[in-house]
Amino acid sequence: xxxxxxxxxxxxxxxxxTLPDSERANLAAHLRSCAGCGASLRQLQRxxxxxxxxxxxxxxxxxxxxxxxxxxxxxxxxxxxxxxRPGRLAAGFALAVCASLVSVVALASDDTMPDSFLYPxxxxxxxxxxxxxxxxxxxxxxxxxxxxxxxEAKVMLDRRKDSLAVAxxxxxGTLLVDAATQLKxxxxxxxxxxxxxxxxxxxxxxxxxxxxxxxxxxTPEETAAVDGAVKDAQNAxxxxxxEVDATAPGDxxxxxxxxxxxx
Amino acid sequence: xxxxxxxxxxxxxxxxxxxxxxxxxxxxxxxLVERHHRMVLKVAYRALGSVPAAExxxxxxxxxxxxxxxxxxxxxxxxxxxxxxxxxxxTDAIRMRRVDISFDTLVHxxxxxxxxxAQAVALKEQRxxxxxxxxxxPGRLRDAIVLxxxxxxxxxxxxxxxxxxxxTVMSRIHNxxxxxxxxLAGYMSESQSPIGPNNPEENAxxxxxxPC
Numbered sequence: 202x203x204x205x206x207x208x209x210x211x212x213x214x215x216x217x218x219t220l221p222d223s224e225r226a227n228l229a230a231h232l233r234s235c236a237g238c239g240a241s242l243r244q245l246q247r248x249x250x251x252x253x254x255x256x257x258x259x260x261x262x263x264x265x266x267x268x269x270x271x272x273x274x275x276x277x278x279x280x281x282x283x284x285x286r287p288g289r290l291a292a293g294f295a296l297a298v299c300a301s302l303v304s305v306v307a308l309a310s311d312d313t314m315p316d317s318f319l320y321p322x323x324x325x326x327x328x329x330x331x332x333x334x335x336x337x338x339x340x341x342x343x344x345x346x347x348x349x350x351x352x353e354a355k356v357m358l359d360r361r362k363d364s365l366a367v368a369x370x371x372x373x374g375t376l377l378v379d380a381a382t383q384l385k386x387x388x389x390x391x392x393x394x395x396x397x398x399x400x401x402x403x404x405x406x407x408x409x410x411x412x413x414x415x416x417x418x419x420t421p422e423e424t425a426a427v428d429g430a431v432k433d434a435q436n437a438x439x440x441x442x443x444e445v446d447a448t449a450p451g452d453x454x455x456x457x458x459x460x461x462x463x464x
Numbered sequence: 465x466x467x468x469x470x471x472x473x474x475x476x477x478x479x480x481x482x483x484x485x486x487x488x489x490x491x492x493x494x495x496l497v498e499r500h501h502r503m504v505l506k507v508a509y510r511a512l513g514s515v516p517a518a519e520x521x522x523x524x525x526x527x528x529x530x531x532x533x534x535x536x537x538x539x540x541x542x543x544x545x546x547x548x549x550x551x552x553x554x555t556d557a558i559r560m561r562r563v564d565i566s567f568d569t570l571v572h573x574x575x576x577x578x579x580x581x582a583q584a585v586a587l588k589e590q591r592x593x594x595x596x597x598x599x600x601x602p603g604r605l606r607d608a609i610v611l612x613x614x615x616x617x618x619x620x621x622x623x624x625x626x627x628x629x630x631x632t633v634m635s636r637i638h639n640x641x642x643x644x645x646x647x648l649a650g651y652m653s654e655s656q657s658p659i660g661p662n663n664p665e666e667n668a669x670x671x672x673x674x675p676c
Binding site (some may be wrong): 210213214217219244245247248249251252253254255258259260261265266269270271273274275364367368371372373374375376378379380426430433 | 479480483484486487488489493494497498501502505506509510513517518519522523526527530531537538539564587590591599612613618619634638639644645648651652653
């Protein structure tokens, strides 16, 4: 026999249809014999009607919606350099902030890991550096950054910080997608060097995948999340490789870690 | 409109589109909007009760998404994040905007429903009262009830979107509904058809406070 308190606490879920079947049968039996609780249920159902009492919305064509939205979206340039928007900050204040940040930026080296409080500074510095890189050099810089992200993922796995490993791998995937796009657009002069970097990334991704399979106390969900991020990155690597294969070989121009070091 | 239904993959999943958008692919963001704008518009319309208000609100949602895309945590489903941004924007709109239902909504009613001017006025009055009652809720209760009633998410899905335990979700929804029942007592009579307020005192006496 259910108490009224138990009924009241389950009535929302019953009315919403989310109560488990086992409890639902008991509650239904109680409702048949208790006029008060039955009235309470009808009140809940009535409340749903009152909250939802609107005619169906007429469909709004996507073209119309997008045509109104697109002009309101900030451009990529605005997103990347909000500090330089005129009128937003006094120039003197911005300069003072920048000057005080120089020492922090200097501390955030390429070896800074995602679990460090300086990591966002490193990430921002590399993003700015990437934005300032010309389209021809961009894929090389991106591939160097990908190697850093994959190494970060490996270190984070070793430290049992799976979610940070996933974030680094996703970041690597994003860079790889863009690198593939840029490789398609620009003719690279030394495909052997690009090939070599891509092969290193593939090997390092494989190492991360192997490390993820080692029992280390991670939950199956965490392991699956890392696995999914590795697979996505591997697919992006394949895409980048395809673009390189389509590029004719030329003069040598090295890719190295120095390309990613800060300004 | 469950999380899994809304996230049904096409050629590219949401997370791939986000990654491509962050990498500067403008078409990827357009595809994201195209995939989800109906859900956002529907939720905004149901919560705000007006098509123009829903359009404004939905645009605000996607502008926020575009601005904050770098803050999205890629280890969680995008749709979950989108529901949260939508719920926040919608509940802000409920709170900020002058609570009134314009006649643009009423013109979409079936002619038979609008044949009686008194009925049309009563309907408008009820909808205004609903938005006012929602606006009066504390933010944490308003988020939970909006996600349940207008996003049509399950308790489990709401728990994931808000990142809170499912027991807390149930408690917030229960509290929200209790407050709404009290504040909408004048519209709660089952015999009320067409809709319109009657005696709140009489209706309040049939509430759940002492059911048996």
